[in-house]
Amino acid sequence: MLTANAFAATSATGPLGPITIERRDPGPHDVLIDIRYCGICHSDIHTVREEWGESHYPLAPGHEITGVVAQVGDAVTKHAVGDRVGVGCMVNSCRECANCLAGREQHCLNGFVGTYGSVDRDGTITQGGYSSQVVVNENFVLRIPEGLGLDVAAPLLCAGITTYSPLHHWGAGPGKRVAVVGLGGLGHMAVKIAHAMGAEVSVLSQSLKKMDDGLRLGADAYYATSDPDTFQKLAGSFDLIVNTVSAKVDLDAYLSLLAVDGTLVNVGAPGEPLALNVFSLIPRRRSFAGSMIGGIAETQQMLDFCAEHGLGAEIETIPAEKINEAYERVLSSDVRYRFVIDIATLAG
Numbered sequence: 503m504l505t506a507n508a509f510a511a512t513s514a515t516g517p518l519g520p521i522t523i524e525r526r527d528p529g530p531h532d533v534l535i536d537i538r539y540c541g542i543c544h545s546d547i548h549t550v551r552e553e554w555g556e557s558h559y560p561l562a563p564g565h566e567i568t569g570v571v572a573q574v575g576d577a578v579t580k581h582a583v584g585d586r587v588g589v590g591c592m593v594n595s596c597r598e599c600a601n602c603l604a605g606r607e608q609h610c611l612n613g614f615v616g617t618y619g620s621v622d623r624d625g626t627i628t629q630g631g632y633s634s635q636v637v638v639n640e641n642f643v644l645r646i647p648e649g650l651g652l653d654v655a656a657p658l659l660c661a662g663i664t665t666y667s668p669l670h671h672w673g674a675g676p677g678k679r680v681a682v683v684g685l686g687g688l689g690h691m692a693v694k695i696a697h698a699m700g701a702e703v704s705v706l707s708q709s710l711k712k713m714d715d716g717l718r719l720g721a722d723a724y725y726a727t728s729d730p731d732t733f734q735k736l737a738g739s740f741d742l743i744v745n746t747v748s749a750k751v752d753l754d755a756y757l758s759l760l761a762v763d764g765t766l767v768n769v770g771a772p773g774e775p776l777a778l779n780v781f782s783l784i785p786r787r788r789s790f791a792g793s794m795i796g797g798i799a800e801t802q803q804m805l806d807f808c809a810e811h812g813l814g815a816e817i818e819t820i821p822a823e824k825i826n827e828a829y830e831r832v833l834s835s836d837v838r839y840r841f842v843i844d845i846a847t848l849a850g
């Protein structure tokens with residue numbers, strides 16, 4: 503067993519603090535990674551605070567991991583010592599069901615193993631990237647392309663793939679009118695990626711406070727959802743809406759903004775149910791959909807796409823001791839646009 507420094511929650515209500523955790527000795531197919539950076543995803547907060555159900559404590563969150571390979575098992579072929587690598591939301595899956603074989607490990611029929619708070623296939627409970635090292639099967643380790651800094655690449659491992667996947671699936675590109683709801687961690691990557699794909703991009707934010715940033719990131723237009731005129735003015739005008747909001751929203755209001763055959767994809771995952779009126783869908787053959795992260799091959803494709811287009815995340819790098827403060831700032835929509843933990847500050 504290896505001992506790693508980590509920052510973890512010990513309950514749903516208390517602050518996170520430093521602890522040590524154990525990592526398995528690397529097996530033949532494992533890669534030991536010295537973690538350099540880890541992004542703070544809103545999902546970390548939902549999980550720590552048990553907004554999605556019961557959690558196991560201590561819980562070191564973090565699934566936007568980048569670092570450098572420190573050691574590889576004898577049978578590893580995909581990665582070598584010194585490689586710049588990343589780990590996202592999954593560290594394992596059954597690898598034999600139809601979805602795993604099709605590269606959709608996020609839909610593994612036997613349940614994928616999440617990077618933290620999941621029971622791994624050996625029975626241990628996974629711990630995430632707010633830690634100095636992690637041991638991961640080589641098939642769940644991504645290559646970080648040259649040209650992407652490990653700090654700005656970290657948020658791509660969740661925020662990047664979670665937005666790239668639905669944008670790609672629903673055909674964001676030239677001639678498509680795409681709206682992104684919420685300009686936070688996921689939202690700002692959705693804007694950058696949709697713009698790079700060639701779509702016409704609008705941001706729907708609670709206010710116009712971040713408008714300059716939104717336009718700089720690649721949006722063509724920016725609207726405040728607190729202004730009721732916005733919903734009048736934009737009725738029926740989008741082909742695709744990606745909702746990244748972490749809280750309950752009025753789905754019927756957003757569905758009214760879709761054109762014929764348009765789709766509203768929810769990637770935001772509030773703990774409470776959302777309701778909708780079917781008459782928001784029926785008249786214009788609209789769809790309401792969900793999307794969860796993306797497969798491993800698709801995640802590599804997204805990283806390569808981002809490197810090719812020079813897309814990293816907009817980040818604020820923080821030391822571990824600022825994690826609790828960062829959580830409060832995320833909760834008050836005061837994030838521009840992803841907090842990334844400098845893992846060197848975890849050294850014991």
Ligand code: NAP
Pocket residue numbers: 542543544545546548660661664683684685686687688689706707708709712746747748749750751768769770771772793794795832833835836837839
């Ligand atoms: P985030 O950085 O906190 O961004 C969410 C944004 O939503 C905020 O910046 C804010 O943008 C807007 N917002 C927040 N509260 C709101 C409210 N009450 N009403 C209207 N708008 C509000 O969070 P994130 O890390 O991007 O994650 C967003 C959600 O996606 C979370 O629920 C997370 O768990 C989920 N998620 C899902 C997946 C998946 O696979 N589906 C993967 C990762 C994360 P404005 O200030 O611009 O309004």
Ligand code: ZN
Pocket residue numbers: 543544545546565591660661
């Ligand atoms: Zn995430």
Ligand code: ZN
Pocket residue numbers: 595596597598599600601602603609610611612613
């Ligand atoms: Zn499977």
